[in-house]
Amino acid sequence: DSGVTQTPKHLITATGQRVTLRCSPRSGDLSVYWYQQSLDQGLQFLIQYYNGEERAKGNILERFSAQQFPDLHSELNLSSLELGDSALYFCASSGGPIGFSEQFFGPGTRLTVL
Amino acid sequence: TQLLEQSPQFLSIQEGENLTVYCNSSSVFSSLQWYRQEPGEGPVLLVTVVTGGEVKKLKRLTFQFGDARKDSSLHITAAQPGDTGLYLCAGRIISGNTPLVFGKGTRLSVIA
Numbered sequence: 001d002s003g004v005t006q007t008p009k010h011l012i013t014a015t016g017q018r019v020t021l022r023c024s025p026r027s028g029d030l031s032v033y034w035y036q037q038s039l040d041q042g043l044q045f046l047i048q049y050y051n052g053e054e055r056a057k058g059n060i061l062e063r064f065s066a067q068q069f070p071d072l073h074s075e076l077n078l079s080s081l082e083l084g085d086s087a088l089y090f091c092a093s094s095g096g097p098i099g100f101s102e103q104f105f106g107p108g109t110r111l112t113v114l
Numbered sequence: 115t116q117l118l119e120q121s122p123q124f125l126s127i128q129e130g131e132n133l134t135v136y137c138n139s140s141s142v143f144s145s146l147q148w149y150r151q152e153p154g155e156g157p158v159l160l161v162t163v164v165t166g167g168e169v170k171k172l173k174r175l176t177f178q179f180g181d182a183r184k185d186s187s188l189h190i191t192a193a194q195p196g197d198t199g200l201y202l203c204a205g206r207i208i209s210g211n212t213p214l215v216f217g218k219g220t221r222l223s224v225i226a
Contacts, residue, residue, distance in 0.1 A: 002156065002158070004156075033213055033214075035216075041218075042116075042202075042216055042217065042218035042219060043157070043202065043204075043216035044216075045213040045214065045215070045216075048213050056213050058213060090156050090157075092156075102159055102162065103159070103214060104159070105149075105156030105157050105158070106156050107154070107155055107156050108154075108155070108156050
């Protein structure tokens with residue numbers, strides 16, 4: 001158990017819909033990262049938050065957005081869903097802002113868009 | 115274009131055999147990590163290497179970071195069915211609390 005929790009575990013929805021994925025980082029970790037894993041692209045970094053502020057952006061679509069709340073949990077919002085958005089979405093967390101930091105991954109949310 | 119190329123993509127071996135998987139890039143990394151991922155779970159960190167030429171051992175697993183910090187290898191001795199999984203390498207180009215760049219992974223199957 002990494003200490004990172006993600007809900008829901010599975011999500012099935014239809015094209016055009018909007019969903020919210022939730023992540024609670026390890027106790028004390030200030031950074032949250034979101035990754036998307038698909039069979040053809042592997043694990044792709046989407047976005048990072050540190051202590052409530054956006055820190056880095058990767059291959060995140062404009063239809064997707066995220067935020068980190070004062071209690072440090074984070075949500076990833078996916079809207080106008082397309083079939084190609086079906087994937088595993090992972091959240092990871094790590095500690096402070098400087099120096100080398102290990103990332104710990106949650107169990108993921110499997111999103112299926114029908 | 116994939117920044118980190120892993121090979122082979124798939125590997126199926128018999129229990130007791132040795133194997134090596136590779137992670138290569140044309141870019142220099144400040145650090146490189148190896149993860150193992152099992153179905154339905156998130157990646158779990160195995161090791162981090164930060165110094166060119168560094169070798170780390172974790173029981174039957176040996177990890178090496180290339181001298182130029184552009185590549186890494188993972189060697190497993192006497193593989194066991196419990197080693198089955200997806201092995202991912204991931205690197206940071208810039209040190210610190212920064213996102214990881216992942217390879218697509220090597221899917222290992224160890225048959226008893």
